Amino acid sequence: MARNVSQADASVKAGEWQRSKYVGVSLVGKTLVVLGFGKVGSEVARRAKGLGMHVIAHDPYAPADRAHAIGVELVSFDEAISTADFISLHMPLTPSTAKMLNEETFAKMKKGVRIVNVARGGVIDEEALVKALDAGIVAQAALDVFTVEPPPKDSKLVQHERVTVTPHLGASTVEAQEGVAIEIAEAVVGALKGELAATAVNAPMVPAEVLNELKPYVELAEKLSRLSVQLVAGGSGVKSVKVGYASSRAPDDLDTRVLRAMIIKGLIEPISSTFVNLVNADFTAKQRGLRITEERIILDGSPESPLESIQVQIANVESKFASAISESGEISLEGRVKDGIPHLTKVGSFDVDVSLEGNIILCRQVDQPGIIGKVGSILGDENVNVSFMSVGRISRRIYAIMAIGVDDLPSSEALKKIGETPAIEEFVFLKLL
Numbered sequence: 001m002a003r004n005v006s007q008a009d010a011s012v013k014a015g016e017w018q019r020s021k022y023v024g025v026s027l028v029g030k031t032l033v034v035l036g037f038g039k040v041g042s043e044v045a046r047r048a049k050g051l052g053m054h055v056i057a058h059d060p061y062a063p064a065d066r067a068h069a070i071g072v073e074l075v076s077f078d079e080a081i082s083t084a085d086f087i088s089l090h091m092p093l094t095p096s097t098a099k100m101l102n103e104e105t106f107a108k109m110k111k112g113v114r115i116v117n118v119a120r121g122g123v124i125d126e127e128a129l130v131k132a133l134d135a136g137i138v139a140q141a142a143l144d145v146f147t148v149e150p151p152p153k154d155s156k157l158v159q160h161e162r163v164t165v166t167p168h169l170g171a172s173t174v175e176a177q178e179g180v181a182i183e184i185a186e187a188v189v190g191a192l193k194g195e196l197a198a199t200a201v202n203a204p205m206v207p208a209e210v211l212n213e214l215k216p217y218v219e220l221a222e223k224l225s226r227l228s229v230q231l232v233a234g235g236s237g238v239k240s241v242k243v244g245y246a247s248s249r250a251p252d253d254l255d256t257r258v259l260r261a262m263i264i265k266g267l268i269e270p271i272s273s274t275f276v277n278l279v280n281a282d283f284t285a286k287q288r289g290l291r292i293t294e295e296r297i298i299l300d301g302s303p304e305s306p307l308e309s310i311q312v313q314i315a316n317v318e319s320k321f322a323s324a325i326s327e328s329g330e331i332s333l334e335g336r337v338k339d340g341i342p343h344l345t346k347v348g349s350f351d352v353d354v355s356l357e358g359n360i361i362l363c364r365q366v367d368q369p370g371i372i373g374k375v376g377s378i379l380g381d382e383n384v385n386v387s388f389m390s391v392g393r394i395s396r397r398i399y400a401i402m403a404i405g406v407d408d409l410p411s412s413e414a415l416k417k418i419g420e421t422p423a424i425e426e427f428v429f430l431k432l433l
């Protein structure tokens with residue numbers, strides 16, 4: 001657009017040679033305003049800086065640090081449009097962006113501004129743009145998208161001498177089409193494997209950076225619920241599950257939808273053939289009559305990490321492992337993320353600490369010397385590797401809870417031997433692998 005390439009090309013092909021008519025403008029040193037600083041907008045900004053442009057952006061939802069990282073300042077809409085030599089549009093078409101450029105906003109722009117729209121047609125009031133072009137406010141426009149596509153043949157905008165048009169070609173390169181195909185195939189494979197379907201259109205939209213931050217907590221949530229459902233004694237149906245999130249973040253700064261979905265996945269998958277993912281989790285829970293209630297425990301302190309701990313409680317059930325029942329009567333497990341790895345940190349009312357990387361053995365034993373050694377040698381004789389072990393007790397020499405993480409699957413004889421060890425009053429083997 002700035003060098004009149006398309007107009008000059010048409011003119012040479014028509015047999016003309018008009019050099020002075022098609023003198024263009026330089027980009028270097030000009031101010032480019034990027035409206036909508038998302039995936040496309042931020043890449044446009046990065047490249048425009050490489051062309052020597054001064055780039056500022058307006059996006060009410062973009063994080064300022066992401067803009068600063070590429071040397072772009074986020075400014076108000078009015079400041080943006082009134083200082084721009086070029087405006088490039090990269091926001092979605094929503095009720096609040098529809099006709100965002102209109103008669104009133106064109107009036108605030110610098111005379112001679114140039115406008116590029118490769119976002120969506122409806123974000124510009126096309127009639128107002130024709131007027132602004134005729135009034136000399138807008139020197140040129142380059143449009144890839146239109147309110148109605150294809151636009152009517154006699155559209156004044158399309159026919160305008162200072163407007164360059166293309167038929168919605170923004171994403172039309174061989175590489176981009178191949179990239180899109182690969183991305184879709186990978187997302188489908190991931191969804192079929194039960195992974196987080198982050199780009200599904202019928203799933204809650206969770207931005208990639210939020211997903212990334214929550215990743216270890218997502219794993220923790222799923223593992224805690226996978227363990228807790230295995231603690232339920234046969235015959236007592238799981239109907240009501242309470243999830244507690246302890247966090248220093250403000251409630252609306254913590255999106256728990258993914259965590260809830262993974263809790264549901266952990267509860268349902270061990271006991272059914274259904275694959276649960278972000279799309280079907282709430283529906284699957286409802287279908288099975290499973291009620292999930294979420295509770296926020298607001299902590300003081302730095303909101304640096306999204307969560308301090310997650311608690312999963314299953315109410316109105318008996319447990320295979322009585323010590324997993326908390327004082328208030330539910331099966332209760334609590335976990336935390338330590339160095340990026342999920343840990344089980346509480347069983348019933350007992351503090352433990354075992355990393356959730358393998359399978360888990362929980363024992364309740366009389367608190368006396370020698371038990372750890374006995375259980376350790378039973379596992380050692382079987383070549384079962386212990387990854388973590390912790391003992392939590394309520395009072396000395398009364399009884400204690402031992403949590404053992406094992407990398408392998410102990411044989412049923414080994415488990416039987418552990419159960420028969422004198423002083424071990426109850427024990428349970430919980431599978432995570």
Ligand SMILES: NC(=O)C1=CN([C@@H]2O[C@H](COP(=O)(O)OP(=O)(O)OC[C@H]3O[C@@H](n4cnc5c(N)ncnc54)[C@H](O)[C@@H]3O)[C@@H](O)[C@H]2O)C=CC1
Nearest residue numbers: 036037038039040041059061090091092118119169170171
């Ligand atoms: N012409 C073509 O073939 C193509 C067009 N597009 C269009 O380009 C646009 C940008 O796409 P992406 O960067 O992938 O989307 P994106 O979702 O990554 O970015 C959109 C940005 O717009 C911002 N935004 C929302 N409301 C706003 C407002 N009122 N004012 C300013 N900013 C606002 C959002 O915060 C977000 O950062 C979309 O409209 C998309 O449909 C995308 C690819 C190809």
Ligand SMILES: O=C(O)C(=O)COP(=O)(O)O
Nearest residue numbers: 118119168169170171172
């Ligand atoms: O990805 C977008 O938003 C586009 O506008 C691309 O459209 P297309 O896939 O080329 O029909």
